Amino acid sequence: MNDTPHRPGGPPPDSAPGSARDAAFAAALDAALRRELQAPDMPAGFRERLRAAIVRAPQLDHERLRRELEREQYMAMAELRAGTVRMSREVSVVLVAVIFITGFATARWLPELAQSLDLDQGQLAAIACAVAAIGFAAWVARRPLASRVMRWLG
Amino acid sequence: MDGSAQPVSAARERDRDIVGLLAEGRQEPAFALVLERYERKVFRLCVAMLRDPDQAADAAQDSLVRIWQALGRFDARAALSTWIYTVTRNRCLSAIERRRDHDSLSDEAVASEVEARTADHNGVETDDRGELLREYVKALPERYRRPLLLYYFEGCAVDEVAGMMGVAESTVKTWLHRARAMLQERLAVAGLGDPALWLEDMA
Numbered sequence: 001m002n003d004t005p006h007r008p009g010g011p012p013p014d015s016a017p018g019s020a021r022d023a024a025f026a027a028a029l030d031a032a033l034r035r036e037l038q039a040p041d042m043p044a045g046f047r048e049r050l051r052a053a054i055v056r057a058p059q060l061d062h063e064r065l066r067r068e069l070e071r072e073q074y075m076a077m078a079e080l081r082a083g084t085v086r087m088s089r090e091v092s093v094v095l096v097a098v099i100f101i102t103g104f105a106t107a108r109w110l111p112e113l114a115q116s117l118d119l120d121q122g123q124l125a126a127i128a129c130a131v132a133a134i135g136f137a138a139w140v141a142r143r144p145l146a147s148r149v150m151r152w153l154g
Numbered sequence: 155m156d157g158s159a160q161p162v163s164a165a166r167e168r169d170r171d172i173v174g175l176l177a178e179g180r181q182e183p184a185f186a187l188v189l190e191r192y193e194r195k196v197f198r199l200c201v202a203m204l205r206d207p208d209q210a211a212d213a214a215q216d217s218l219v220r221i222w223q224a225l226g227r228f229d230a231r232a233a234l235s236t237w238i239y240t241v242t243r244n245r246c247l248s249a250i251e252r253r254r255d256h257d258s259l260s261d262e263a264v265a266s267e268v269e270a271r272t273a274d275h276n277g278v279e280t281d282d283r284g285e286l287l288r289e290y291v292k293a294l295p296e297r298y299r300r301p302l303l304l305y306y307f308e309g310c311a312v313d314e315v316a317g318m319m320g321v322a323e324s325t326v327k328t329w330l331h332r333a334r335a336m337l338q339e340r341l342a343v344a345g346l347g348d349p350a351l352w353l354e355d356m357a
Contacts, residue, residue, distance in 0.1 A: 022338075024349040025338060025342075025347060026338065027349070028351075029338060031352065032287055033287070033291070034306055037291065037302070037303060037307065040207060040307075043197075046193075046197070046214075047189070049215060050219070
């Protein structure tokens, strides 16, 4: 059994008989780490350099700090707006592509599909509209994206 | 922050004299006490975060200058130690950002370097084994290496490490456990899994 007292954060005490070797290894490793990972000494002359740096350091200018923060915030907002515009363009490209592909597919396969399913083109168009409406409703349910697109369209 | 409530109140109690001096507008004696209590800890935190002692010294100096500049406006909403460690961590993170372009030594790169250095470890001298262990520690992922270093730097005080890193004690314990498990696994794979190798006096 492990005789080393258990310290908070230290290796877990030996609990299972089969893990005696593991526990011994853990305790030995802990001891080795304590020997090897010594806290570093402060660099020579650190305090003197710090004092000199403090003397050189300017007093904090709150007004300048506020202006810098405002400028950073303005830049972040500009970046956000640019991202929104980029996303709007991407969405419009996707919409145009989807409309084009749908139109092409309809023109190309609708007559054959109607013939093979023994439906007239009006019935097929109604089914297609229903499917499209369900898809659109599901898409609108994803409100963040939909609202962005709607805002862009509006 | 389940486990950090008690240490935070203890830290508040310990630094009450500094806060009292600040309330009286006596910034210089307050800062002298801050240096006495936190200078080494700030430096150790910088060493753990930055790896490089020179960069750590610069970051520690930078942090303490910033603390001096802002100390007069410390409003005691948080414990003084929490504020000091937050300032220090932010300075270290800025230093890491600055050097990222110049020095992109990733965990993988360090690991492969360690692997190359430790490839032939048969018959290593006792002093070399200590060096080898430090190399393996260096190769740990950052989130495990930092708490492990701070844990041993700070005399195995989990609450102190949690305060320095700004996380709960339970988180530090988990990281320490994983760090040790990783070390054990890697040492065992390297044929250094015999407890006797590490128990004997390596100095």
